[in-house]
Every structure is written in C-alpha cells, then in structure tokens.
Amino acid sequence: MSNTLLQQEVDKRRTFAIISHPDAGKTTITEKVLLFGRAIQTAGTVKGRGSNQHAKSDWMDMEKERGISVTTSVMQFPYNDCLVNLLDTPGHEDFSEDTYRTLTAVDSCLMVIDAAKGVEDRTRKLMEVTRLRDTPIITFMNKLDRDIRDPMELLDEVESELNIACAPVSWPIGCGKGFQGVYHIHRDESILYQSGQGHTIQDARIIKGLNNPELDEAIGADIAQDLRDELELVMGASHAFDHELFLSGELTPVFFGTALGNFGVDHMLDGLTEWAPKPMARPTHDREVKADEEKFSGFVFKIQANMDPRHRDRIAFMRIVSGKYQQGMKLRHVRLGKQINISDAVTFMAGDRSRAEDAFAGDIIGLHNHGTIQIGDTFTQGEDLKFAGIPNFAPELFRRIRLKDPLRQKQLLKGLIQLSEEGAVQVFRPLQSNDLIVGAVGVLQFDMVVARLKAEYNVDALYEPINVATARWVECDDEKKLDEFQRKNQANLALDGGDNLTYIAPTMVNLNLTQERFPDIDLRATREH
Numbered sequence: 001m002s003n004t005l006l007q008q009e010v011d012k013r014r015t016f017a018i019i020s021h022p023d024a025g026k027t028t029i030t031e032k033v034l035l036f037g038r039a040i041q042t043a044g045t046v047k048g049r050g051s052n053q054h055a056k057s058d059w060m061d062m063e064k065e066r067g068i069s070v071t072t073s074v075m076q077f078p079y080n081d082c083l084v085n086l087l088d089t090p091g092h093e094d095f096s097e098d099t100y101r102t103l104t105a106v107d108s109c110l111m112v113i114d115a116a117k118g119v120e121d122r123t124r125k126l127m128e129v130t131r132l133r134d135t136p137i138i139t140f141m142n143k144l145d146r147d148i149r150d151p152m153e154l155l156d157e158v159e160s161e162l163n164i165a166c167a168p169v170s171w172p173i174g175c176g177k178g179f180q181g182v183y184h185i186h187r188d189e190s191i192l193y194q195s196g197q198g199h200t201i202q203d204a205r206i207i208k209g210l211n212n213p214e215l216d217e218a219i220g221a222d223i224a225q226d227l228r229d230e231l232e233l234v235m236g237a238s239h240a241f242d243h244e245l246f247l248s249g250e251l252t253p254v255f256f257g258t259a260l261g262n263f264g265v266d267h268m269l270d271g272l273t274e275w276a277p278k279p280m281a282r283p284t285h286d287r288e289v290k291a292d293e294e295k296f297s298g299f300v301f302k303i304q305a306n307m308d309p310r311h312r313d314r315i316a317f318m319r320i321v322s323g324k325y326q327q328g329m330k331l332r333h334v335r336l337g338k339q340i341n342i343s344d345a346v347t348f349m350a351g352d353r354s355r356a357e358d359a360f361a362g363d364i365i366g367l368h369n370h371g372t373i374q375i376g377d378t379f380t381q382g383e384d385l386k387f388a389g390i391p392n393f394a395p396e397l398f399r400r401i402r403l404k405d406p407l408r409q410k411q412l413l414k415g416l417i418q419l420s421e422e423g424a425v426q427v428f429r430p431l432q433s434n435d436l437i438v439g440a441v442g443v444l445q446f447d448m449v450v451a452r453l454k455a456e457y458n459v460d461a462l463y464e465p466i467n468v469a470t471a472r473w474v475e476c477d478d479e480k481k482l483d484e485f486q487r488k489n490q491a492n493l494a495l496d497g498g499d500n501l502t503y504i505a506p507t508m509v510n511l512n513l514t515q516e517r518f519p520d521i522d523l524r525a526t527r528e529h
C-alpha cells in the first residue's frame, strides 16, 4: 500500500468514547449517532427504553453470529468524510476498570451531561482519567426538552469543577415545553426543533442570521429578542472556540440538544469529525510511533471474557497505533518475543456487518485469546516496542475472598492471578496474613470473578466484607526510605497480582496521614502495565 493511501485511511479515522454519569443519556445518544452513521435504519420504535432495546437487539444478532460477546464494544460507521470508531465505556453496574482503560485507547471523548443535573460524580471520575493524557473533550448538554438549569451556570460548573474552559458552539432557545431549538454560533443559524421526531433524521427548519426577522416570526418576537440579548452576554462571558486549546485538552466545545428528540446530535458529530484529532502518535519506552508509519503496531487495552461457559474464548481488544492490519498477517507478540499468526481477528464495521478484511491506525481489532495475551501487550511487525500508558487503576471496592473447600487454595490463587493479569480484577495478598483481597472498580466484577473461578478453575469461592477503603502502589527511588516505610507499615502492606508493593488503607484519612508522614514515598493511584 502506498504511503499516501495509508495516510488517507488514517486521516479519516476518528476514535472516541463517551463519558457520562449513569442516566445522562449515553445509550440514547449512541443510538442516535448510529442512526446518523446509517448503522441502524430507525431508532426508537417504542419510546424510551424501547428505543434502547432496538439498538441492542441489532447488536445481539452480531454477537450470535460471532459467537462471542462483542456487543457494542466497538462501533464503526462513516460520517461526513470520516470513519468514526465509537468505543463503548461500560456504565451502570457493568462499570469496571475496562471503562477507565478504554479511555486510554481513544483520541477524544464526548462528555454527555444531563442539563437538569449538571456535573455528576461518575463524570468527574472519568474526566480525571482523561486528564492523564490530556484527551480532547467535546461536551453535549442533554435533555433540553426538559426543564434544565441555567445554561450559563452549567458552563461555569463544568469550568470550575472539571477545570476545562467551555466554548459554546450552539446555544439553546428555551427548554422543556418551551424548547424551540438552538442558535448555532459558528454557522450563525437558528435551527428549530420539532418534538416527536426522535426516531428519524430530521429535516429541521434553519433560519440564517440572528437578526433575520423570520426568526421573530418563527419563535416569537420577545423570545427572539431575549435570545439576542442573552447571546451578547454569553459571547462576552464565555470563551471562543480555539482548536489548539481543544487539542491540548484545555477547552471543550459545548453543544446543546436532546438525544431523545434526536436534536443537536448531528451538530456535535459535525464538530467531532471536523475538530477531533485523527489517530495520534503514541509514546513507547524508546520512541514515539506515528499513526501513518507503514509498519503495523498496536496495544491491548481490554480483554473481554465470554461469560458463556461453553465458549472459553476471550477477546483481546487491540488499538492499532500505526500501519495496517490485514487478515492472515504475522505479528510479533513483543512480551513473549514470539511471532504469531493472526488469522481471524474481529473487526467492527457497523451496518453491513461484513467482516472487514483490513483495519488501520485508529481502528480496534479483537484477537482471539487463549490466555497468552495480557492488558498492555504490544504487537508489532517485528520491532521490539512497548507502548507506555496503559495503566491499572486503584480499585475502589474491596472484599476478602474465601474458599468453600480449603484444599483448593493453590487453584484459587492461580485463578485470581490470571484474572488479574487479564485485567478483570485486582488481587492483593497482605504481607502479614493469609488473606486474599479482591479489589475492583465496579461491583459486577466481583460476581464475574466468582463465576469464572468456578467455570475455569473449578474453585468454589465466596466473599466476606473487609475494611479497606483504597489501595495505592508504593514507589520510591531511595531504598533506605522505602525500607523504613516498609518496616513501619507492615500491617498495611500487600503484594498485588504482579508482586508489586501496595499500601492498603482502611480509610481515606489513614491514607492521607500516611502520605503526610512519608512525603518521599510515592503512593500512586495508577500503575502502568
């Protein structure tokens, strides 16, 4: 493949994920995005959840076809002149470390905020993760068909709580029952909303120019005048869009709309395809790898096990960093130092569902994994590279795990360590006891671990509560100081699945005190694979 052809393919890729608090509208907006990407034909045959079911069932078929749970993990579709990859970030109960790690595999994020509620907990957490790489953020203020909070106040809240400047690209005209549409600041157009059209791509009425008398006639002279006055204030008080600041993660363009009413989602997609970065270069331990390099490289950011015990197969999700994947190619599994044949990778083209034969930098492919692939593994066409920055995140939930049959301790430990290598869960072994502590980011991970221990290792285990608030990886270059720290904190120290030293804190207060007493010890909330 010539360099320019490769370049063209790479340049049109946009790979992003959605960050939001549960119920802000991620599923609904995903469905509308797929509608615009022509990956589904109609959305929302029934109102509300029914519409979500529709998107789901479309993907369930695919799951059946492939005999593995890839449901909505990655959705690829064309929009404008781009090929967009939307990576699913598990939310609700299925929230897990995978959610965090997926954010390290994208080039930009869409932040969806319920405009009646503003910035919520989960969004705060996920934004913290995007800050590790200064990922560019696009914001969608959702649910304008409901009574929302003052839009200016919402922008202020995002700025102060998430520490990112806001540049409104569209501005709402009313909300709730009085929602009339948005004024698109960049296009100088008012785009009018019609309710009850959420299942289709709308032919919205567009009025060019803020001072156009047609606007007065369409939405009422008073409302039109209020809008003009408000916009004058907004323009004075908010930031103008700046592409450089967006790319460095310091400023977010903000769109308003309703995902349920399918209004404003296309404005956001236009912004995303125009401004969001194409596949970016990535650092390795030796050099930076550019997306348009001819040789293939990629890293694994997530491993998904099939919960169906009849299929022991797992899929390793790999983000392609450079070059092109072709079916049947040989790749070097760098950690094992082995060449492997990739004959049947899964690709994720939405819509026609045919298995694409090739994939490019920016795309995600799924490798069948029989236990030899771990999170963070790098694959190349020969070079010994290791991509940096695919972290473990400190778990937020902890339980002691215990065997029903004490004779299977060895199998339990083996299972837990393998599951932790796979990134499904984290395991900690306190230095001073024989306890085994399981740590997770989401509650569902606990059930999944017990189910897999039973199915794959024939181990019956159960949990007991344990008084642990958080864990931190211990790092220090000064051996003497590290020794002293270890001596004084034996009771709180443990080894993780990879034998790394961790500090197990019963409370956050304890953690803070310990950090104050030992300022030279690095107690880290993330650890690189």
Ligand code: G4P
Residues within 6 Å of the ligand: 020, 021, 022, 023, 024, 025, 026, 027, 028, 029, 047, 048, 049, 052, 091, 142, 143, 144, 145, 146, 257, 258, 259, 260, 261
């Ligand atoms: P999530 O994936 O982020 O958790 O959110 P999801 O899309 O499932 O949306 C959560 C709820 O919010 C859904 O309602 C959905 O219909 C609703 N919703 C999403 N976008 C909008 C919007 O723009 N306007 C309004 N009014 N509602 C929106 P639900 O839980 O199914 O309840 P129901 O209202 O359908 O009964």
